[in-house]
Amino acid sequence: MEFSESIFASRFNLTRQDLENYLAEALSHGGDYADLYFEYLLTSSIGIDESIVKSAAQGVSVGVGVRVLSGERTGYAYSDDLSPEKIRKAARVAAYIAAGPSKVDTINLKDGPRHDLYPVLTAPSDTAFASRVELVRRADQAARAYDPRIFQVQAVYADNLRHVLIANSDGVLTLDRQPLARLSVSVLARENDGPPQRGHSGGGGRVELSFFEEEKTPEHFAREAAREALVMLGAVEAPAGEMTVVLGPGWPGILLHEAVGHGLEADFNRKKVSAFSDRVGERVASELCTVIDDGTIRSRRGSLNIDDEGQPTRQNVLIENGILRGYLQDKLSSTLMHTAPTGSGRRESYEHMPMPRMTNTFMLAGESDPQDIIRSVPKGLYCVSFGGGQVDITNGNFVFSASESYLIEDGKVTRPIRNATLIGNGPEALKYVSMVGNDLELDEGIGVCGKEGQSVPVGVGIPTIRIDRMTVGGTA
Amino acid sequence: MSQNHLTELAVEVVKRALAAGATDAECTVAEGEEFSANVRMRELESLKEAGSRGAGVRVLVGKRTGSTSTSDLSPDGIARLVASAMELASVTNEDPHVGLPDPGEMGSISGDLGLYCKDVAGLETELKIETARRAEIAALDTDPRISNSEGASFDTHAGRHVFANSRGFCGAYRTSYCSLSAVPVAREGDSMERDYWDSLARGFAGLEQPEKVGSTAARRALRRLHPTKVATQKVPVVFEPRVARSLVGSLFDAVHGMAVYRHQSFLAGRVGERVASEKVTVIDDATIPGLFGTSPFDDEGVPSRRTVVIERGVLKSYLLNCYAARKLGLKTTGNASRGLTGNAGIGHGNFYVEKGVESPDAIIAGIRNGFYVTQTQGFGVNIVTGDYSQGASGLWIRDGELAFAVSEVTIAANLKDMFLGLDAVGSDLEFRGSVAAPTLKIGEMTVGGK
Numbered sequence: 008m009e010f011s012e013s014i015f016a017s018r019f020n021l022t023r024q025d026l027e028n029y030l031a032e033a034l035s036h037g038g039d040y041a042d043l044y045f046e047y048l049l050t051s052s053i054g055i056d057e058s059i060v061k062s063a064a065q066g067v068s069v070g071v072g073v074r075v076l077s078g079e080r081t082g083y084a085y086s087d088d089l090s091p092e093k094i095r096k097a098a099r100v101a102a103y104i105a106a107g108p109s110k111v112d113t114i115n116l117k118d119g120p121r122h123d124l125y126p127v128l129t130a131p132s133d134t135a136f137a138s139r140v141e142l143v144r145r146a147d148q149a150a151r152a153y154d155p156r157i158f159q160v161q162a163v164y165a166d167n168l169r170h171v172l173i174a175n176s177d178g179v180l181t182l183d184r185q186p187l188a189r190l191s192v193s194v195l196a197r198e199n200d201g202p203p204q205r206g207h208s209g210g211g212g213r214v215e216l217s218f219f220e221e222e223k224t225p226e227h228f229a230r231e232a233a234r235e236a237l238v239m240l241g242a243v244e245a246p247a248g249e250m251t252v253v254l255g256p257g258w259p260g261i262l263l264h265e266a267v268g269h270g271l272e273a274d275f276n277r278k279k280v281s282a283f284s285d286r287v288g289e290r291v292a293s294e295l296c297t298v299i300d301d302g303t304i305r306s307r308r309g310s311l312n313i314d315d316e317g318q319p320t321r322q323n324v325l326i327e328n329g330i331l332r333g334y335l336q337d338k339l340s341s342t343l344m345h346t347a348p349t350g351s352g353r354r355e356s357y358e359h360m361p362m363p364r365m366t367n368t369f370m371l372a373g374e375s376d377p378q379d380i381i382r383s384v385p386k387g388l389y390c391v392s393f394g395g396g397q398v399d400i401t402n403g404n405f406v407f408s409a410s411e412s413y414l415i416e417d418g419k420v421t422r423p424i425r426n427a428t429l430i431g432n433g434p435e436a437l438k439y440v441s442m443v444g445n446d447l448e449l450d451e452g453i454g455v456c457g458k459e460g461q462s463v464p465v466g467v468g469i470p471t472i473r474i475d476r477m478t479v480g481g482t483a
Numbered sequence: 484m485s486q487n488h489l490t491e492l493a494v495e496v497v498k499r500a501l502a503a504g505a506t507d508a509e510c511t512v513a514e515g516e517e518f519s520a521n522v523r524m525r526e527l528e529s530l531k532e533a534g535s536r537g538a539g540v541r542v543l544v545g546k547r548t549g550s551t552s553t554s555d556l557s558p559d560g561i562a563r564l565v566a567s568a569m570e571l572a573s574v575t576n577e578d579p580h581v582g583l584p585d586p587g588e589m590g591s592i593s594g595d596l597g598l599y600c601k602d603v604a605g606l607e608t609e610l611k612i613e614t615a616r617r618a619e620i621a622a623l624d625t626d627p628r629i630s631n632s633e634g635a636s637f638d639t640h641a642g643r644h645v646f647a648n649s650r651g652f653c654g655a656y657r658t659s660y661c662s663l664s665a666v667p668v669a670r671e672g673d674s675m676e677r678d679y680w681d682s683l684a685r686g687f688a689g690l691e692q693p694e695k696v697g698s699t700a701a702r703r704a705l706r707r708l709h710p711t712k713v714a715t716q717k718v719p720v721v722f723e724p725r726v727a728r729s730l731v732g733s734l735f736d737a738v739h740g741m742a743v744y745r746h747q748s749f750l751a752g753r754v755g756e757r758v759a760s761e762k763v764t765v766i767d768d769a770t771i772p773g774l775f776g777t778s779p780f781d782d783e784g785v786p787s788r789r790t791v792v793i794e795r796g797v798l799k800s801y802l803l804n805c806y807a808a809r810k811l812g813l814k815t816t817g818n819a820s821r822g823l824t825g826n827a828g829i830g831h832g833n834f835y836v837e838k839g840v841e842s843p844d845a846i847i848a849g850i851r852n853g854f855y856v857t858q859t860q861g862f863g864v865n866i867v868t869g870d871y872s873q874g875a876s877g878l879w880i881r882d883g884e885l886a887f888a889v890s891e892v893t894i895a896a897n898l899k900d901m902f903l904g905l906d907a908v909g910s911d912l913e914f915r916g917s918v919a920a921p922t923l924k925i926g927e928m929t930v931g932g933k
Contacts, residue, residue: 056745059578063571064550064825067563070535081529087536087554100532103608136574159745195746195867203746205867245872247895247931248715278523280633280668280677360531395862397874401668401677402710404891406861406874428863428872428893430931478712480863480872480893480931 008182010118015045015172019069019089026174027114029073032098034176037107038077040338041098042175044315045071045089046357049132052165055143058151063136070357073097076339077105083360119179121312121319124305125213130186131166134216139164142225146192149229156240157233158203159195162225164188173317181317186213187308187464189453192228196236206236207410210451212308223451235392235411238423245427245481246414251387252429252477253380253415256448258392260467263298263368264456265396265405266433267291271325271333272351272363272458273340275400282403282434283331291331292437295373298326300335302350302366308452309367309466316352316361323349325368326437337363355461365456369468373443377471380442382418388479389413389420390429403433428480436477444471486643486655489514492556493647496540499565500649505542505572507583507649511782511823512538515642520608522615523634525623530608539824542568546577552823580809581826584783588805588815589652591780592787597773599657600686603639606661611637614663614693621697622667628708629701633666633677635693652784660775661687665697669704676710678703678858683915685773703857706878710890713879713932719853720894720928721846721880724911726859727920731836733898734765735918736866738792738800739829740807740818749869749899750798758798759902762839765793767802769817769832776833776917783819783827790816792834796903804829835919839908843922846907848883854930855880856894869898875930893931901925 015021026043033041047069054062070087071094082104084097131139146162166188174180191209208231210223219225254262267283275281283291292298302320304310311320316338324332336344337352340363353364381389389412396407408428413420449468456465493510500508516534520527538561539552549571553564619635639661647653664681680700682691690696722730742748750758759765769777769787778787783805791799803811804819804827820830847855860874876890909922 053574060574060576061578061581062548062550062826063575064552065567065571066539066552066824067560068537068552068554070554080527083529083531083533085533085535097533104527104530136571140574159747161745197746202749203867205747205865245895247893247929249933278631278633280631280675282675358533358535360529397860397862399677399858399860401675402707402890404860404874404876406863406893408861408863408872425868426863426865426870426872427895428861428874430860430874430891430893432891478891478893478931478933480874480895480929482872482895482897482929 008184010180010182013172013182014047014170023116027116029094029098030114030174030176032095033073033075033102035109036102036105037110038075038102038105040076040176042074042173042316043071044357045172047170048167050167051132052163053140053143054163055147056161058147060140060143071097072357073101074360075101075104079343080104081339081360085357114176115178116174116180117178119181119317121181121183122303124303124310124312125186127186127213127215129215130168131188131216132168138216142190142219146190146225146229149226150192150194150233153230153233154237156196156198156237157194158197162192164190175317179317181313183312188214190219190225190228191453192232194232194236196240198240204236204239206232206234206239208232208235209453212306212452213310214306238411242423242425244483245424246479246483247481249476249478251384252474253384253387253389254469254472255389255391256444256446256469256471258450258467259390260369260450260469261393261396261407263370263469264365264467265398265407266431266436267298267325268365268368269398270400270403270433271335273334273336273344274363276334277340277344281400286331287333289331290329291434292326292329293440294329295443296326296329296437296440297371299323299371300325300365300368304367307367307449307466308454308464311366314350314352315354318348318350318352320350320366335363335365337361353463355463359461364458364463365465367449367466369447369449370470372445372447372470375442375444377444377446380444380471380473381415381420383442383473384415385417387415389415398433404430405433406430424481430478430480439475440472441475442473446470489643489645490653490655492538493645494653496538496561496565497647497649500540500542500568503565503569505544505569507543509541509648510538512645513642513823515640517640518611519636519638520612520615521634521636522612522619524632525616525620527612528634537823538564540564540568541824542572543581544572546579546581547572547575548581548826549575550824580806582805583648583650584785584805584815586650589650589784590786591654592770596777596779597685598777599659602687603641603659603661606639606687617693618663618665618697621694622665622701625698625701626705628669628671628705629667630670631668633668635665635697638662646782646784648784654780654784656779660685661690663690663693663696665700667701667704669708671708674709676704676707678707683775707876707888710876710888712891713889713930715930715932717927717929719850720925721853721855722923723855723857724913724920724922726856727923728918729859730923731834731920732918733864733866735831735834738802740801740803740811741829742866743801744807744810748866754798756798757796759793759796760905761796762908763793763796763902763905764837766837767792767832767834771833774833774914776831781817781819782821785815785817785819787832788817802829802831831917833914833917833919835912836908836921838910838912838921840910841907843909843911846909846922846924847880847885850880851882853880854889855885871896871898871901894928895931896928
């Protein structure tokens with residue numbers, strides 16, 4: 008896409024000269040660097056509940072964030088009005104952080120490089136509403152048809168289309184069009200008037216609507232949610248205390264996101280407040296573990312052609328054969344730490360300052376047969392799905408909540424157990440990984456990561472792994 | 484824009500929706516200004532300042548609805564807002580329970596609710612930075628082991644909120660707040676821990692002194708150093724007020740009218756039954772002047788009120804909007820909540836556990852072996868079944884005293900048993916947000932550790 012064809016030029020009449028002028032205004036009090044982040048975001052969602060399409064909503068938001076960096080300082084201002092006087096005002100407010108004369112000569116914006124990871128011809132948000140409504144209807148019907156014990160079904164389809172334009176005082180101009188779609192299904196099952204149990208499933212990515220017709224259908228997600236709820240009807244109390252835990256492939260990769268991912272974000276390490284600070288080159292996992300953060304996987308929820316500072320995303324090795332290799336950087340931290348950027352600067356919207364974030368975080372496959380991994384455990388837990396997770400990056404303690412898991416008894420998966428939280432310590436937990444499966448899977452595309460009040464879409468992945476020691480938070 | 488302009492806009496949007504063929508319409512217009520200053524290691528780290536506006540409309544066409552929102556308040560933007568909402572209404576289904584409040588249900592409580600303080604808008608940037616700096620310096624100066632910090636921040640927000648509907652309701656109010664927080668890091672040997680403290684008020688004068696915020700945060704971080712992982716065992720668990728709030732937040736999720744009609748709550752169908760120990764009384768009150776859950780009317784134009792949710796252990800009422808009320812054959816409790824648009828959800832006013840008579844020290848003194856929880860972690864609360872399993876850290880209680888730091892453990896039980904077995908309620912209730920609780924003691928939970 009050329010700048011002249013972008014929505015910012017065509018609808019809001021922005022020119023390259025305007026962008027250069029705004030950057031110059033932002034640096035008028037000195038400062039080392041300035042950038043502009045223009046965003047035009049179209050969101051829509053459709054919800055079904057009790058087999059009635061009860062909600063359909065659409066939103067439009069547009070705005071620009073202006074940032075000025077001066078040493079370790081950041082000035083930030085934004086405007087939801089793209090008139091020249093409002094953008095200039097935001098630039099002057101952001102400039103307040105610096106104190107001195109302007110140091111920058113003229114800025115000549117040149118187009119920067121970017122990937123083409125989601126060449127979506129028709130964004131889902133540009134399709135007829137009726138075809139999107141059909142997705143939630145089909146999910147509702149399929150979940151109810153799965154089993155008569157399913158008595159409540161809710162399905163939500165949501166998409167957005169984000170147009171961004173990023174211009175910075177290094178003279179780089181980048182544009183991107185970022186589609187994102189997700190379908191999720193929640194159900195309740197009940198047997199003979201007993202207590203209900205819930206099941207949940209969902210997925211999507213930076214895809215066209217045909218993804219939900221051809222690759223992952225509403226029926227796929229509906230059956231998966233219904234199956235989980237029915238499994239939970241037979242769940243017994245979860246055990247409590249330390250034991251061997253086997254994680255299934257895919258979404259359980261949330262372990263990596265919490266145990267190591269957040270702790271390796273450069274802002275925490277620059278400030279030395281992370282349990283991983285100053286530990287590059289040290290062993291933080293068993294040698295079977297190689298952990299990657301990769302923003303360049305085609306069509307994935309966590310992927311981006313450029314990060315929210317205009318840098319092309321990359322494949323970053325975080326842990327290689329158990330040794331800590333590096334951090335996830337944004338512009339500010341990489342400048343202050345004198346290292347290369349890693350394409351990890353992300354933000355929720357134009358109202359937010361960027362910071363180092365994950366994209367798609369996963370562990371490379373090993374050599375073990377997943378069945379052998381389960382057979383190797385005399386007594387333990389097998390976890391296949393999780394709710395959310397959280398970490399305290401300073402002491403390294405992380406949790407993640409198992410929503411579908413089973414006991415392993417004498418090498419066999421036996422009874423399902425009720426929801427339990429697992430807890431561990433980031434720099435220690437992966438040292439107990441003793442087997443890594445050959446079955447790496449990425450999740451279905453439902454992850455949302457929160458940090459300092461900002462939410463961004465992410466992906467995770469993992470093969471089946473055995474962790475010899477982890478604390479399980481049950482009651483039995 | 485002035486409040487009059489925003490009100491005129493809301494009324495105009497409703498009028499246009501009716502002209503476009505809607506049988507009813509609701510419009511929300513909101514405007515806000517935010518400011519944030521962060522100081523780290525005694526130096527200014529970041530400043531942020533901006534304002535934003537938005538409008539949303541929800542149309543009803545018979546029993547179908549459509550909702551849209553926009554930040555583009557130009558005539559073109561408003562025209563698209565209304566046209567899109569009408570288009571969306573054509574793809575939804577008829578829902579027999581949809582509708583605006585009955586005329587007799589709408590209104591607003593009068594009098595000054597203390598939601599807006601003029602001083603917030605006029606605070607000098609230098610004062611705001613200096614306030615954050617004083618809090619951080621107080622934290623750093625507390626003890627040599629506080630050698631690092633994630634900083635301190637001072638934030639303000641001032642906004643206007645307008646709501647109008649096609650049945651003649653039109654209301655507006657202004658809000659403001661200031662907040663001050665500090666996040667120091669304590670380090671000794673291999674042990675590194677952080678904690679925070681904050682203070683929130685409608686106006687600058689209501690904030691705790693920066694020195695108190697900083698030193699409280701520092702003491703909290705220091706007492707977490709050198710934690711132990713205890714053995715797995717069943718013991719009494721005491722929640723300090725800050726974490727007791729999250730337990731009370733789970734109770735709100737369980738009396739949420741939408742969860743109740745869908746049977747998504749372990750408290751569905753239990754009004755009139757004993758659901759907690761008789762020491763427990765839970766109130767939702769959106770009418771208390773100056774607090775953070777206070778407003779003159781809810782997001783459907785129904786006056787705010789006080790609702791007794793649990794009275795001495797007996798479940799008295801769910802919290803409802805018009806939709807959930809119709810589904811359950813009840814009346815709205817004035818708890819409708821939403822952003823700029825969409826079908827109304829349910830929110831709380833000031834949702835709190837009434838204070839008891841025992842001091843926190845007396846509660847701890849009565850425990851030979853137990854766990855005093857100061858932080859919970861995770862999303863292990865299942866409102867459908869009541870299963871509760873969270874990561875936790877805090878201090879171990881031995882012979883009636885806080886003995887040593889504990890972390891990397893879990894606490895688990897079922898919320899039904901936890902509230903029934905809630906055998907002490909502290910006298911230390913403080914409103915530090917819109918959910919509040921004093922110290923709470925649960926008779927027994929499983930602590931998962933070594």
